[in-house]
Amino acid sequence: MSDAPGRLPSLNGLKVFEVAARHLNFRLASEELGVTQGAVAQQIRGLEAELGVKLFERLPRMLALTGEGRAYIADVRRALEIIARATDGLKPQPVRLTISTTPSFASKWLIPRLPDFTSRHRDLDLHILATDRMSNFQADGVDLAVRYGRPPFGAGLAVELLFEQETIAVCSPRLMAGGEAPETAEALADYTLLHDAHNFWPEFIERHFGESPQAAFKGISFNQTSHAIEAAIAGQGIVLANSNFVAQDIAEGRLIRIFEAVMPGPSDFYLVWPRYRKSLGLQTVIAWLSDEAKKERERAPS
Known part of the structure; x- marks a missing residue:
């Protein structure tokens, strides 16, 4: 048994039909599609000829869907939505990274710097978990932590000094x-x-x-x-x-x-992350945080 779809009408014609049915106006449809009003009318006439049914009633000041048009548009919209969702699913999704910090570090140091990072790394989706409680890398889904303390912080954890207190x-x-x-x-x-x-x-x-x-x-x-x-x-x-x-x-x-x-201070600020967790996104965030701390040290008066 063949899995090939049956005969399909013009997909471009179906798209024009959906827009025209939404506006019930060829002029408004042409503005949304960026084509002339005549091109919209031509696409609709071609689709009607291909299907062998009339989809619109041409009234003096507006359009109205025929019975066949009303029945057809519901299935056409569902089909176009399925195609749109399938197409979106092909696009690379942003990599989500969770950073655990103290609330004060988040508000006074990290958050003011985030616009610069997000503008340069749109492929990374950062989630800031600001809490005084020490987050668990596994249970809380944390990828990177900024911790105030002294190493060692635990077996299997990589550590890098961010800045001193x-x-x-x-x-x-x-x-x-x-x-x-x-x-x-x-x-x-x-x-x-x-x-x-x-x-x-x-x-x-x-x-x-x-x-x-x-x-x-x-x-x-x-x-x-x-x-x-x-x-x-x-x-x-x-x-x-x-x-x-x-x-x-x-x-x-x-x-x-x-x-x-x-x-x-008795403690300093460190970047901490599981040694086994290696990804380009994680390394990008670590390098950015380290670079921001370095730039601040260079700006500080001697």
């Missing part, structure tokens, strides 16, 4: 308008200190001023570093933050450094 003190220029940065821990107590979950302020004060903080400090605490940074931008106080997280805000004048001191 360098903590600096920043605030809105409005907060220091007309004044100088506090030179003692007691003077710092006149300002509101913005804390995140790391609570680096006691260590920073001791390192920078050479004394343990004795004064009573006003403070606001946030569970996310990014929220503390946004509060600083809004002029609500001074925040300690990773220099990489606030570099763009400093460059664009939303924040200023008030001390030259840089405090290294």
